[in-house]
Amino acid sequence: MLDYHLHLWPHDQADVSLQLEQIADYCDRANAAGVVEIALTEHFFRFVQSEPIVAGLFDDADPALRASMRGYWDRHARNDLDLYVETAVAAKEAGLPVVVGLEVDFYRGRMDAVGRLLDGYPFDVLLGSVHWIDAWRFDDFDPLSMGEWSTRQVDACWDAYADAIDELAASGACDVLAHPDLIKVAGHVPERPEEWWDRLAEAAASSGMAAEVSSAGWVKPCSEQYPARGLLDRLVARGVGLTTASDAHNLDRVADRADDLRALLSSAGVDQLVGFESRKPRVVPVGPAPAPGEGR
Ligand SMILES: [Zn+2]
Ligand SMILES: [Zn+2]
Secondary structure (H helix, E strand, O other), X not given: OEEEEEOOOOOOOOOOOOOHHHHHHHHHHHHHOOOOEEEEEEEHHHEHHHHHHHOOOOOOOOHHXXXXXXXXXXXXXXXXXXXXXXXXXXXXXXXXXXXXXXXXXXXXXXXXXXXXXXXXXXXXEEEEEOOOEOOEOOOOOOHHHHHHHHHOOHHHHHHHHHHHHHHHHHHOOOOEEOOOOHHHOOOOOOOOOHHHHHHHHHHHHHHOOEEEEEOHHHHOOOOOOEOOHHHHHHHHHOOOOEEEEOOEOOHHHOOOOHHHHHXXXXXXXXXXXXXXXXXXXXXXXXXXXXXXXXOO
8 A cells, every 4th residue: 555645744744844753643643554665745835936927817807716726836836846856765764654745736837947947856756646627626615715616516516627637647747637527525515426437537547647536525515535436436447557545645544544445446357556766657555454452
């Protein structure tokens, strides 16, 4: 098993620091759950280096959503990407079972620029995520963002999400499609989601991206893992490589529900995952659950 989606800092924590000790604690907790390797994947937008990419991105968006997004980025973009990467590399060089990653959010029309910027860093794996539709943060539970759901058609939201995934995948900027059906996070799902599942699975398959199987959805209003079983089966049928992930933002949730993910994969006939090194995939067995009280 892997935990290939981990954050070092909660979203509400602006004053952050980087410590090898924290990364070692993540590894210990992951190991106790039978996870053999973790990826550190802090959000790109938490770093000042993202500012030229996001500048002016939503100038033509709804003013309230645009102002909310501006405030969100201003609160988050406070850290130095170079320092983050140096710390993650140091953890790896110290022998911890860590790969150096980043969660790269989707920036419409700007993924080539993102790719060029990130090419200068020694990343092992880049997650590609769609968290917003234009300036709407559909997965944020603040009143403005959630209120948007009552003004929009669910099918149109899923269309816009799938369009964004198509562009993200085609850009080749990232290696793994994170939380592939995140658009369901607040519990809004089309009556017949199959056509969107087909589109999402096809985007991953045709781009060569892997897809993430994440326990994070179980604690959200959608109350199921990402991806839904119907999407997971489509990914498997198309031969898309898979990672497993918790998307934890603190130690307590590292490797969360790894056993449930293992059971899900087993029921879908999956016994191999893909890990990454220098952005090249390699096979990692799902592996057995650890014996009670023992890590592996
Ligand atoms: Zn995410
Ligand atoms: Zn994340």
